[in-house]
Amino acid sequence: MVEYDLRYRANVGRGVHRLAAVATHRYRDARDAVKSFIGGEDGTLAVTRNTTEAIGAVVAGLAWQRGDRVVTTLLEHHSNLLPWLRLRERGVAVDIVRPDADGRLDLADLEVAVRDETRLVAVTHASNVLGTVLPVREIAGICHDRGVRLLVDGAQSVPHLPVDVADIGCDYFCFSGHKMLGPTGTGGLWMRRPDLEPLFVGGGAVESVTAGGYTLAPGEQRYEAGTPP
Ligand SMILES: Cc1ncc(COP(=O)(O)O)c(C=O)c1O
Structure with missing residues (x-):
């Protein structure tokens, strides 16, 4: 958490800049670690x-x-x-x-x-x-x-x-x-x-959106609308 705050404090899954990419990868790695822990x-x-x-x-x-x-x-x-x-x-x-x-x-x-x-x-x-x-x-x-x-x-x-x-x-x-x-x-x-x-839908939870509707992202992402912790 300290490393995140000091070195790559960026929104997960949103930006295309370098720090956002690092934060996104580390967040997904953390999720995989928890998944295998259980x-x-x-x-x-x-x-x-x-x-x-x-x-x-x-x-x-x-x-x-x-x-x-x-x-x-x-x-x-x-x-x-x-x-x-x-x-x-x-x-x-x-x-x-x-x-x-x-x-x-x-x-x-x-x-x-x-x-x-x-x-x-x-x-x-x-x-x-x-x-x-x-x-x-x-x-x-x-x-x-x-x-x-x-x-x-x-x-x-x-x-x-x-x-x-x-x-x-x-x-x-x-x-x-x-x-x-x-x-x-x-x-x-x-x-x-x-x-x-999903309990909520919104940013980060969709694969595609038009004025007519949306397609939810597959897997975990569809359950994590909004900026994750
Ligand atoms: C068995 C059990 N279930 C659920 C909870 C609720 O956990 P949380 O407050 O993190 O949602 C607790 C918290 O003490 C618990 O001991």
Whole structure:
């Protein structure tokens, strides 16, 4: 960060001058480094402000219909609970699985909670309150057997555990830079497939624009409208 501020402080992905090219390359290198750190080479990693924004991008990016259901747990941080509770206003039901007295989640309870109408399961990888580590690989197995998407909140696991999103088999993985010795105001949304509608569109997110419409850029760029951190 110091090197950036002193030597090539230019807007990423915008200018054609030398410093902008250096900043752009270094930004993309940083993204690749983070991607391989979480075993996410085969997916798409959009840089966000934090975990909360990454989860919000998933909530906003899926086409919800009345009658859809979401399963989550009572172990969640507010950032992985309130966005789902708010979906109730749009006719989406939220099923909350409770842990036992020791803070452990019984997978059988989660399996029962997943019904035909369930579109997504959203669970924390490691609880910020109890330290409980959830068996996310097994949860991914349950989800995929039923054609349900899995979002994992990795805000606490990325700094404390080896994480391999490909091995977990989740669809979305959300985390924060500031919890893993990175800069405040950075986070990540890793997607197995870039199948979400972007939260914002604008500069940097498009391939071409005419007065009649626009074509979004492929890959991560479509999720990073505006000047990145
Ligand atoms: C498990 C968990 N999820 C989500 C968050 C929210 O992270 P942020 O404030 O970086 O969006 C936190 C923050 O403490 C957390 O511990």
